Amino acid sequence: MVSAPGRVMAGTGTYGLGGGMAFAHLESQVVFAYETARPGGFPDERADTLRTALRGCR
Numbered sequence: 001m002v003s004a005p006g007r008v009m010a011g012t013g014t015y016g017l018g019g020g021m022a023f024a025h026l027e028s029q030v031v032f033a034y035e036t037a038r039p040g041g042f043p044d045e046r047a048d049t050l051r052t053a054l055r056g057c058r
Contacts, residue, residue, distance in 0.1 A: 019044035021051065030054070 013023025019040030
């Protein structure tokens with residue numbers, strides 16, 4: 001799966017309706033996974049905040 005409206009990924013992966021997200025970015029050799037205990041909204045800002053922080057670590 002790739003990015004979809006409301007859910008931007010930094011690579012190829014998947015996301016769940018409860019807020020979870022996982023992807024791999026092969027060029028930078030990074031794998032990211034986030035799962036929640038409580039469902040969030042759509043889009044879920046929790047996973048997006050972590051993804052944005054990860055992209056800033058280049």
